[in-house]
Amino acid sequence: xxxxxxxxxxxxxxxxxARHVCVLTGAGISAESGVPTFRGAQDGLWAKFDPYELxxxxxxxxxxxxxxxxxxxxxxxxxxAEPNPAHRxxxxxxxxxxxxxxxxxxxxxxxxxxxxxxVIEFHGNLFVTRCIAEGCVIDVDDTAEVPVCPxxxxxxxxxxxxxxxxxAEHALNESFAAAADCDTFLSVGTSSLxxxxxxxxxxxxxxxAIVVEINPEPTELSxxxxxxxxxxxxxxxxxxxxSIAL
Numbered sequence: 001x002x003x004x005x006x007x008x009x010x011x012x013x014x015x016x017x018a019r020h021v022c023v024l025t026g027a028g029i030s031a032e033s034g035v036p037t038f039r040g041a042q043d044g045l046w047a048k049f050d051p052y053e054l055x056x057x058x059x060x061x062x063x064x065x066x067x068x069x070x071x072x073x074x075x076x077x078x079x080x081a082e083p084n085p086a087h088r089x090x091x092x093x094x095x096x097x098x099x100x101x102x103x104x105x106x107x108x109x110x111x112x113x114x115x116x117x118x119v120i121e122f123h124g125n126l127f128v129t130r131c132i133a134e135g136c137v138i139d140v141d142d143t144a145e146v147p148v149c150p151x152x153x154x155x156x157x158x159x160x161x162x163x164x165x166x167x168a169e170h171a172l173n174e175s176f177a178a179a180a181d182c183d184t185f186l187s188v189g190t191s192s193l194x195x196x197x198x199x200x201x202x203x204x205x206x207x208x209a210i211v212v213e214i215n216p217e218p219t220e221l222s223x224x225x226x227x228x229x230x231x232x233x234x235x236x237x238x239x240x241x242x243s244i245a246l
Contacts, residue, residue, distance in 0.1 A: 005231050005239070009014040014184045014210040020137045022112030022182035023090060024200050025233075028215060029108045029188025033081040034233045046070065056163040060132075063136050064146045064155055071158045072142075072196040075126055078108045086188070086233035087114035088108075096244055101178035104188060105197050120171050120178075122197055167196060179203040185211045189233045192221035201225070214240075 015021065027037045032191040038051070046054070053059040054070045091114045094100040102119050104111055111119045129140050129147065133154035140147035140156045147156040161167060177197070179185060185204035192198045192213070201221060205211050213225040214236050223226050229236050 001070045001118045002227065004230060005236060007229065007236075007240055007243055008227060011196065011210070011212055011227055011229075011240070015093075015097065015240070015244050017183075018184040020101070020182040021093065021097045021102045021184045021201070022178045022204060022209075023093075023103065023186045023188060024103045024190060024197060025090070025102070025106060025111070026197075027106060027189045029086050029233045030081070030084060030108050030110055031083075031189070032084050033084045033105075033106050033110060034110075034230060035078055035081050035110070046073075046079075055160075057165065060155075060157060060162075061104070064157075067158075068146055069124070071160075077127055081110065083110045083114035084234045086237045089114070090188075091115035091238035091245075092241050096241065101175075101182065103175045103178070103197075103200065105194070110243055120175050120200025122161075122167055122171055124158075124160035124177065126160060129156050130159045172196065176203055179209075180207045182207070182209050185209045187212070187215065187225070188237065189211060189219075190215070190218040190219075197201055210213055 054067055060067045074203060087110050090102060090111065094116060102111060102116050103122055104119055105122050107121065107123050109125055111125055128137055130136060131138050131149035131152065131154055133152055138149050138156060138161065148154065149156055179200040180202055180203050187201050193202065196219065201211055205224065211225045212231055213219065213228045215224055216230065216232055218228065
């Protein structure tokens with residue numbers, strides 16, 4: 001039986017009247033689809049490896065074959081997952097408001113599979129492969145231990161943001177522009193600890209938006225939000241979207 005919480009009328013009214021809604025999602029929303037967090041996936045075979053060995057430019061330079069084994073394993077794991085009611089509710093929300101900007105810290109592509117379009121992927125996409133020299137998206141021979149770029153022959157790498165790397169400039173600029181422009185901001189399934197993504201809620205607050213947190217547990221930024229809905233996204237978001245549509 002799904003949990004149910006009381007949703008304040010002022011949140012429903014804010015979404016109904018919104019000109020632009022900006023949503024930030026984190027690992028919590030995908031965890032409900034069975035997708036473990038990055039560190040949560042480091043069990044069993046992978047428990048002996050330091051995260052920096054598996055997800056950093058230096059780790060890739062030292063042992064690209066190891067990094068590719070890790071990411072192929074993660075790709076297989078995520079490919080078996082399905083979008084959950086929270087992903088589908090956000091896809092539906094886009095049809096109920098004049099403008100929706102969806103920013104995700106997740107790399108699993110579940111928002112797109114649920115029907116969301118124009119998702120800003122803050123940390124890249126697990127299923128994208130890029131040339132390490134040119135940075136462009138490429139198609140590779142997945143049977144190779146370490147795939148190479150068909151254009152220049154350089155090593156290929158997973159298209160995600162690694163430790164020590166910066167967020168893509170276009171993702172950063174588009175996300176913060178949306179947060180500063182929106183009139184309602186939803187923070188869903190994120191600890192609000194990792195910057196620069198955590199700064200989006202602050203940017204929305206500074207711009208005068210109504211800011212709502214949806215999370216099973218309070219976070220360090222909970223007191224800064226106008227409203228906090230404590231519960232799983234897969235329960236709270238469908239109820240919220242249904243309330244708007246009534």
